[in-house]
Amino acid sequence: MDKSTKDKTIIDVKGIKIGLKPVVIAGPCSVESEEQILHTAKFVKSCGAHMLRGGAFKPRTSPYSFQGLGIKGLEFLKKASEETGLPVVSEILDIRDIQIMLRYVDVFQVGARNMQNFPLLKELGKIDKPVLLKRGFGCTIDELLNAAEYILNEGNPNVILCERGIRTFENSTRFTLDINAIPVLKEITHLPIIVDPSHAAGKRSIVPPLAKAGLAAGADGIIIEVHPNPDNALSDGPQSLTFEQFEELMRDLRKWNLI
Numbered sequence: 001m002d003k004s005t006k007d008k009t010i011i012d013v014k015g016i017k018i019g020l021k022p023v024v025i026a027g028p029c030s031v032e033s034e035e036q037i038l039h040t041a042k043f044v045k046s047c048g049a050h051m052l053r054g055g056a057f058k059p060r061t062s063p064y065s066f067q068g069l070g071i072k073g074l075e076f077l078k079k080a081s082e083e084t085g086l087p088v089v090s091e092i093l094d095i096r097d098i099q100i101m102l103r104y105v106d107v108f109q110v111g112a113r114n115m116q117n118f119p120l121l122k123e124l125g126k127i128d129k130p131v132l133l134k135r136g137f138g139c140t141i142d143e144l145l146n147a148a149e150y151i152l153n154e155g156n157p158n159v160i161l162c163e164r165g166i167r168t169f170e171n172s173t174r175f176t177l178d179i180n181a182i183p184v185l186k187e188i189t190h191l192p193i194i195v196d197p198s199h200a201a202g203k204r205s206i207v208p209p210l211a212k213a214g215l216a217a218g219a220d221g222i223i224i225e226v227h228p229n230p231d232n233a234l235s236d237g238p239q240s241l242t243f244e245q246f247e248e249l250m251r252d253l254r255k256w257n258l259i
């Protein structure tokens with residue numbers, strides 16, 4: 001066993017071991033209704049997803065865009081989790097929501113825009129649930145690792161890093177997925193790293209190849225946006241996979257031994 005494998009952090013989320021073998025986290029960008037999240041959770045579970053994603057508090061670029069269902073959304077997520085057995089990942093925006101979210105969420109996601117919100121990171125360092133830390137789209141790998149240290153230093157060892165695309169001069173996709181980050185991080189940190197091809201691509205046709213590339217480069221998992229009716233989604237519809245596309249992706253990932 002080489003050093004990197006031996007020292008790797010394995011994060012147990014209700015029996016799902018992140019860092020041991022690749023995991024698939026899937027679900028809508030936002031929780032929109034009880035029916036929507038339940039329907040999606042059951043579908044992604046049937047395709048072999050390991051965890052459910054869904055936003056209740058949404059950090060939208062425009063203050064006039066849908067801001068999420070809040071606590072109601074967390075309740076729907078919890079219900080979907082209980083019905084399917086899938087652990088839940090959801091984004092935290094505000095320190096004041098930590099206590100309430102502890103009741104509903106299995107993994108706290110910190111979005112790219114909050115990667116350097118150090119007071120939030122420090123508070124998440126004091127809880128006993130894992131944190132999925134997304135790389136800021138204008139941040140270096142070193143800055144990402146320093147942000148992770150803010151959480152680790154407070155006593156929470158369970159940090160999952162997430163590459164979700166960085167801003168470059170290229171504008172044919174929403175962001176540029178930094179595939180380099182995966183092997184680079186594998187060399188310098190023991191923390192698991194997952195890839196978010198949905199937010200990097202911004203366009204659903206680009207998501208499956210990026211998901212495959214991320215896993216082939218050694219990522220410990222992927223987080224994918226899936227929606228029962230992406231054209232009517234309240235957020236990130238253009239990059240959300242249809243059920244059919246997600247099913248096909250999962251089939252391909254298995255065929256190629258990527259999961």
Ligand SMILES: [Mn+2]
Pocket residue numbers: 029030199225235236
């Ligand atoms: Mn989204």
